[in-house]
Amino acid sequence: MLPFTQELGVFYSTIYGGIAVGLLFDVYRSLRNNFKIVRYLSLFFDALFWIIVTILTFITINAVENFDLRYYHIIALFIGFLLYYSTISKFILTGLNKLIYLITNLFKKTVCYIVSILNNLYYVIIYSMHLLFDIIFYIPNMLLATRKFIKRKSVGRLKIKKRV
Template identity: 70%
Template sequence: MPILTRDLSVFIGTIYGGIIIGLLFDVHRALKLNFKLVKHLSIVFDMMFWTLVTFITFITVNAIENFDLRYYHFVALFIGFILYYNTISKFILAAINKVISLVTNLLKKTLYCMLSILNNLYYVIIYSLHFIFDIIFYIPNMLTATTRFIRRKYRKGLKIKKRV
């Protein structure tokens, strides 16, 4: 392979690495826009982002040149990032925001449904136990109290008849 075409293919491959970095940057921005926790822990997530970018840069350079690092790798990464950022970044960012809002809304609705099911299940269990305890304790007590009441009335009725 001629040296010029090899260098051109290496340059284009490194541009793809810059595009991947731009995509990660949009994911990072979308997470910061949509989640307060990411915004509050910004330093931690920035460090994670830059660690991932460094990892991707080294993977790109290793895959293309076996760690034969040259200055045009950084130029190609920068060009790939700028190409991505100026062309399709706003569309990708909007799509990522929509996916994040769809997933969070789906998770909220799922959690709400699960909690309402658990709440209803709680009341079913509590009322079932209440019913069982009524059957076990209240109804026999009610029957014994009724029989006592009837016996008292019957005894009073017998005493009244004897006096007359």
């Protein structure tokens, strides 16, 4: 049997585990509010949340008492969750929502900038290739056609002079 002060320390440590569960719950709520995929696959994400909470609870109990589960651990986890939820949960949730909005907005703008750069790069490459093909094929053909035209005109002038 542990002394009362040590039991009290274990109780407070388990309360911190409940606060961690509350924080995890707020992270889950903010993800669910901001991403449609989490809402659509809510059964999967609910199960994932509870698996993570179970693992967190077992880690807390292992760190505190080496899996010596007592009734007050469950009460302390519940008290920790209620303390967190009733005091700072709304501030944390608001901060998480703003952080997620900032990150998603930054990601969207970055993707838009990359797409616009690639789009401009595409046109630079296409127009450069177009100019290159014009230089390689069109301009020499134009010079040859001009030379042939000048040759025909000069041959026509020579014939006219001979007749007179």
